[in-house]
Amino acid sequence: MSAEAENAFSTTARLILGGPLEGIDSYGPWLMRHLGQERTCNSFFHSKKLRLILQYAFMEKIPSNRILGFDEIKEARQLSLQPANLSTLKGVVGEFAKIALFNLDMRKGEDRNNPETIGVEDTLNTYKSQDAFNSKWVSHTSYTKFAEYSFGCYRLFYSKYCINCYNCVKCTCCFECDSLKECSRAYFCHNCENVHDALFCSNAKNLRYAVCNVPVGKESYERIKAILLTYVLTELKSKKSLEQDIFNIGEK
Amino acid sequence: MNNPGASAKEKLLLQKLDSAFRSACRSTIGSELGGLEELRGFLTSTAPPPTARKSFISKKEVFLYSPQYPKKGTFLSDSECPLLPPPKFSINEIKDIDSLLTAAKENFSYCGDKHLGKNFEITSSDGIMDCGFMHQTNAAYNSQYSCYSDILLNSKYIFGCTYSAFCNFMVKSYHNYLSSRFFQSGYSHTSSDLHFCWRMEFSQECLFSMNQVNAKFMIGNIPLPREEYFPLKQKLLGEIALEIQSKKSFPTIFELAGGGAK
Numbered sequence: 001m002s003a004e005a006e007n008a009f010s011t012t013a014r015l016i017l018g019g020p021l022e023g024i025d026s027y028g029p030w031l032m033r034h035l036g037q038e039r040t041c042n043s044f045f046h047s048k049k050l051r052l053i054l055q056y057a058f059m060e061k062i063p064s065n066r067i068l069g070f071d072e073i074k075e076a077r078q079l080s081l082q083p084a085n086l087s088t089l090k091g092v093v094g095e096f097a098k099i100a101l102f103n104l105d106m107r108k109g110e111d112r113n114n115p116e117t118i119g120v121e122d123t124l125n126t127y128k129s130q131d132a133f134n135s136k137w138v139s140h141t142s143y144t145k146f147a148e149y150s151f152g153c154y155r156l157f158y159s160k161y162c163i164n165c166y167n168c169v170k171c172t173c174c175f176e177c178d179s180l181k182e183c184s185r186a187y188f189c190h191n192c193e194n195v196h197d198a199l200f201c202s203n204a205k206n207l208r209y210a211v212c213n214v215p216v217g218k219e220s221y222e223r224i225k226a227i228l229l230t231y232v233l234t235e236l237k238s239k240k241s242l243e244q245d246i247f248n249i250g251e252k
Numbered sequence: 253m254n255n256p257g258a259s260a261k262e263k264l265l266l267q268k269l270d271s272a273f274r275s276a277c278r279s280t281i282g283s284e285l286g287g288l289e290e291l292r293g294f295l296t297s298t299a300p301p302p303t304a305r306k307s308f309i310s311k312k313e314v315f316l317y318s319p320q321y322p323k324k325g326t327f328l329s330d331s332e333c334p335l336l337p338p339p340k341f342s343i344n345e346i347k348d349i350d351s352l353l354t355a356a357k358e359n360f361s362y363c364g365d366k367h368l369g370k371n372f373e374i375t376s377s378d379g380i381m382d383c384g385f386m387h388q389t390n391a392a393y394n395s396q397y398s399c400y401s402d403i404l405l406n407s408k409y410i411f412g413c414t415y416s417a418f419c420n421f422m423v424k425s426y427h428n429y430l431s432s433r434f435f436q437s438g439y440s441h442t443s444s445d446l447h448f449c450w451r452m453e454f455s456q457e458c459l460f461s462m463n464q465v466n467a468k469f470m471i472g473n474i475p476l477p478r479e480e481y482f483p484l485k486q487k488l489l490g491e492i493a494l495e496i497q498s499k500k501s502f503p504t505i506f507e508l509a510g511g512g513a514k
Binding site for chain 2: 034056057058061062063066068073076077079080081082083085086087089092093095096097099100101102103104106108143145155157166167169179181188190191193199200202203211212213214216220224227228230231244247248249250251252
């Protein structure tokens with residue numbers, strides 16, 4: 001990954017967690033923890049290694065020996081059925097496997113510097129992501145639209161500076177969050193709307209400086225946030241992973 | 253449609269969605285295939301099983317958009333959030349990370365059937381924002397009239413689909429963008445009237461075709477004259493519709509390619 005991209009990850013970590021994180025690949029498993037399973041297969045014509053994130057259930061139904069790389073689409077385009085078989089359904093279906101080759105790398109508009117990313121539209125500077133649209137400086141993400149400086153996220157729209165956030169819209173500087181709308185500086189929050197400067201809030205609206213859904217005031221909030229971020233940063237730097245995430249923080 | 257446990261409101265919604273589904277089939281395939289409930293198995297054959305947990309308040313099922321949620325935890329539905337007990341939390345008890353994580357675990361609850369923003373007539377669906385008329389649909393934003401689908405963005409009349417962005421009238425289709433009237437097609441954009449197609453761009457009126465750009469009146473990757481295409485399309489789609497009407501199923505595009513069930 002380029003130095004600029006590493007810098008983007010480190011900058012985002014500094015903004016959200018209070019300290020930089022170096023070497024994004026070493027955080028790969030942690031960032032991908034709640035994204036789809038990674039699969040590697042060989043492309044149909046040239047047996048090139050292809051990396052997929054099986055984010056959606058239907059992707060597991062695609063025969064793994066019938067997947068095309070992006071550079072093989074033109075070859076696949078030349079294949080066709082026998083004209084004599086077109087007049088009956090039995091004829092078409094019987095021969096369909098001959099041309100049924102699946103590419104999962106949709107590219108549209110401009111794309112620049114997106115190594116190991118499949119599925120882009122008007123997107124630049126991404127890495128190891130899938131379906132990055134109108135996004136920049138995202139890595140290890142699946143399905144982002146108008147997202148910037150975001151890592152380990154799934155279905156992130158109109159958001160920036162997020163790490164491990166899922167199903168969030170219009171969020172800024174959030175960490176380990178799920179199902180948020182118009183929130184900022186939220187950590188381990190779930191199903192919140194218009195919540196800002198919040199820790200461990202769930203099913204809440206219109207809160208600021210809140211911990212466990214209780215407004216605590218700025219001073220107390222900053223004290224408790226410092227406890228959390230010190231722990232998170234220490235764990236991430238030493239273990240490249242964090243035991244707690246938004247999907248197990250409330251596990252009993 | 254015949255679920256005895258369904259509320260009156262849900263039954264009314266399902267009637268509307270059934271009507272919308274029949275309309276989508278007429279637009280897409282040229283004829284109705286049957287009702288939503290009787291074709292449920294067909295429409296959900298490539299979808300993950302729904303994830304549900306029991307609400308700790310009403311003991312009713314709440315639906316979740318992802319299986320990532322813990323098996324054991326405090327769950328409730330969106331409508332029950334006002335009934336949550338006040339948090340048991342004292343700021344003075346938070347001294348270190350252990351006490352903070354303990355307080356978090358005690359007070360944290362997960363919500364199913366989440367509806368954020370403005371929504372109307374949504375049942376058994378999670379992760380919904382600014383949508384209307386949905387049943388068993390997850391992760392949808394600004395969309396209407398959908399059933400047995402997930403991951404929708406600005407789309408309408410979507411049935412048995414995964415990932416439709418800016419699409420209308422899609423039946424059992426996957427990962428499509430800016431398109432209309434698809435049946436069993438995927439990974440295509442800026443196209444219309446595709447059936448059993450994949451990776452098509454800027455294309456219209458194609459059957460059983462793959463990996464084409466600017467294609468029109470194509471079957472099996474063979475371009476046909478318009479006057480030859482439409483009668484063949486009607487014949488082939490007619491046979492497919494008859495099979496679905498009688499057997500309530502038809503092989504998926506993946507099964508036709510030699511894949512499918514694993």
